[in-house]
Amino acid sequence: xxxxxxxxxxxxxRDAFRARGHDAWSxxxxxxxxxxxxxxxxxxxxxxxxxWDLMIxxxxxxxxxxxxxRWFKDKLQEQQEALEFVRxxxxxxxxxxxxxxxxxxxxxxxxxxxxIVQPWQFGHGEVKAxxxxxxxxxxxxxxxxxxxxxxxVHKMPPSPDRWKERSRTYQGIANAMASQxx
Numbered sequence: 001x002x003x004x005x006x007x008x009x010x011x012x013x014r015d016a017f018r019a020r021g022h023d024a025w026s027x028x029x030x031x032x033x034x035x036x037x038x039x040x041x042x043x044x045x046x047x048x049x050x051x052w053d054l055m056i057x058x059x060x061x062x063x064x065x066x067x068x069x070r071w072f073k074d075k076l077q078e079q080q081e082a083l084e085f086v087r088x089x090x091x092x093x094x095x096x097x098x099x100x101x102x103x104x105x106x107x108x109x110x111x112x113x114x115x116i117v118q119p120w121q122f123g124h125g126e127v128k129a130x131x132x133x134x135x136x137x138x139x140x141x142x143x144x145x146x147x148x149x150x151x152x153v154h155k156m157p158p159s160p161d162r163w164k165e166r167s168r169t170y171q172g173i174a175n176a177m178a179s180q181x182x
Contacts, residue, residue, distance in 0.1 A: 001182060006044040006057035006089060009033055012169045013056050016178035045085075048092040054137075055097040056177060057089045058167070064104040083109055096136035098177070100169070103129050115139040122172030126150050130173070143176045 003024035005014040011034035017024035018038065025038050027047055032039035040047055044057070064082050086106055089099055099106070107113060113131035117140060120126060125148020132139070 001053045002051060003182070004044075004047065004050075004052040004055045004094070006055055007059055008056075008169070009039075010168050011035070011039065012171055013058075013174045013177060014038060016171075016174040017182055020178050020182050022178070022182050045088055048089075048094065052092075052094045053096065054181060055089070055092060055094045056181075057097065057099050058169070059086050059089060059099065059101060061101050061104060061167070064106060065102045079105065086110060090133070090135070096181070097134075098137055098181070099133040101131055101133075103131060106133065107131065117142075117173065119170045119173065120146055120149060122170060122176050124170045124172055126170075128170075137181055140173070140176050140180055143179075144172060 001022045003014070003017045003022050005017070005024060005026045007028055008014060008026040009028040009030040009032055011026050011032055014024045014026040015034060025040055026032060027040040027042060027044045029041065029043065031041055048055075060082065062078075062082075064079070064086070083105070086099060086101075087110065089097070090110070103116075111133065114134040115132040117130050117132065119128055121142035121144075123144035123146055125146050127149050128151075
């Protein structure tokens with residue numbers, strides 16, 4: 001299966017699909033942190049029509065996540081552009097897709113998510129509500145419910161790379177996507 005992992009620089013989801021034999025590619029404006037051989041460093045909108053069977057998309061949450069609600073009044077234009085990007089991903093000519101984002105205005109401006117998962121359902125003793133908007137896919141089934149409910153990502157101190165650290169997909173969730181949707 002041809003898999004596009006949109007807006008991913010870490011390669012976690014891409015590599016989980018590749019480990020299961022799929023022709024999986026990541027695409028991001030940023031360079032890849034892992035093996036760049038299967039990474040397209042470009043605007044994902046330019047590659048949506050290249051015959052993908054499945055897309056897992058992680059649109060930037062900077063202007064969408066409700067955790068930044070106190071700044072919403074100051075970034076109406078950025079929010080509108082971010083929502084248009086999400087709509088473009090949702091209307092891509094790809095039969096099956098998942099849009100992944102934290103709790104965000106996608107829920108009130110486009111549609112409610114089909115599923116909300118937590119890392120502790122997939123082997124990581126942490127909390128970080130992650131919403132999935134699905135098309136042609138079943139909700140993920142938890143694979144390893146564990147103890148622990150630490151808000152590690154929420155408590156990260158300010159740093160230049162904080163946004164990058166907060167945006168990484170948990171490996172257990174990436175593995176579940178590949179095993180259940182691949």
